[in-house]
Amino acid sequence: MQKVLTIAGTDPSGGAGAQADLKTFMAHKVYGMSVITALVAQNTCGVRDIMNVTPAFLKEQFDCVFEDIFPDAVKIGMVSQPELIEVIVEKLKQYQPKNIVVDPVMVSTSGDRLLAQKALTMLQKELLPLAQIITPNIPEAEVLCEFSIESKDDMVKAAQKIATNYHGYILIKGGHFEDCADDLLYHDGEEIWLPCVKIQNPNTHGTGCTLSSAIASNLALGYDMVSSVKNAKAYITGALKDGMDLGKGSGPLNHCWNLMNKA
Ligand SMILES: Nc1ncnc2c1ncn2[C@@H]1O[C@H](COP(=O)(O)OP(=O)(O)OP(=O)(O)O)[C@@H](O)[C@H]1O
Numbered sequence: 001m002q003k004v005l006t007i008a009g010t011d012p013s014g015g016a017g018a019q020a021d022l023k024t025f026m027a028h029k030v031y032g033m034s035v036i037t038a039l040v041a042q043n044t045c046g047v048r049d050i051m052n053v054t055p056a057f058l059k060e061q062f063d064c065v066f067e068d069i070f071p072d073a074v075k076i077g078m079v080s081q082p083e084l085i086e087v088i089v090e091k092l093k094q095y096q097p098k099n100i101v102v103d104p105v106m107v108s109t110s111g112d113r114l115l116a117q118k119a120l121t122m123l124q125k126e127l128l129p130l131a132q133i134i135t136p137n138i139p140e141a142e143v144l145c146e147f148s149i150e151s152k153d154d155m156v157k158a159a160q161k162i163a164t165n166y167h168g169y170i171l172i173k174g175g176h177f178e179d180c181a182d183d184l185l186y187h188d189g190e191e192i193w194l195p196c197v198k199i200q201n202p203n204t205h206g207t208g209c210t211l212s213s214a215i216a217s218n219l220a221l222g223y224d225m226v227s228s229v230k231n232a233k234a235y236i237t238g239a240l241k242d243g244m245d246l247g248k249g250s251g252p253l254n255h256c257w258n259l260m261n262k263a
């Protein structure tokens, strides 16, 4: 049985964060585990409050997992405080898991800040270099490359710029564009486009969490990086096409979409 760990914040309404990650792991038939960075009071309408765990408690959770059930892949999502990023960096260096996926979560779909400004440098300089792949959306890629991204050409330029500081795979997600949802996978000067027509579904809460967890699941299952990203893109596209509609805001995804028999 392959084991995958998420290091993330929570979503009590089940659409994003650790809850979305664990559902994604289950759908990929891998054993899911979670180290929680923050309790987040949120739902499909927005974030109401954040309670970060202490660095000492984060360390304990890490050791509980790694001393007992060593994961085949690790996905890191929301970590809002620099002291918590520091612990994650220290523990990843100590345990050296293979297959680290970092989703550099900065702002939620609802527009709420999930990364403290003072944590940005630590994220960029210490955590991102440990990842085999990073998965910024357009606004996050703009922060990393320091210019605005308006087109697919700009996505390529952004990936090239980010690659000057970071040597793993870069997946820039195009879900924030109006007319298409083409993602760009970039590595070592090579561009691989993952094209997708824009699905007319306003319920996109947790798409980034789900995609990065699906990539981690595929890596744990032994797929190479390109296949893992392609498989994950197919998974998120299927979940979005399912069209489940829950909640009063941007709703969550149906992780059972490929298990349900549809007429
Ligand atoms: N309407 C859509 N139609 C098709 N694919 C989409 C749509 N919206 C998002 N995606 C896809 O979902 C994945 C996540 O992309 P997105 O740009 O939404 O990331 P994100 O902003 O980090 O997600 P989150 O909403 O969790 O913050 C990408 O593969 C993207 O192309």
Ligand SMILES: Cc1ncc(COP(=O)(O)O)c(N)n1
Pocket (backbone or CB within 6 Å): 008, 009, 010, 011, 016, 017, 018, 040, 042, 077, 078, 105, 107, 108, 109, 110, 114, 204, 205, 206, 207, 208, 209
């Ligand atoms: C704990 C946590 N992690 C990540 C997100 C981003 O997801 P989204 O942009 O879909 O709100 C979130 N809302 N909450």
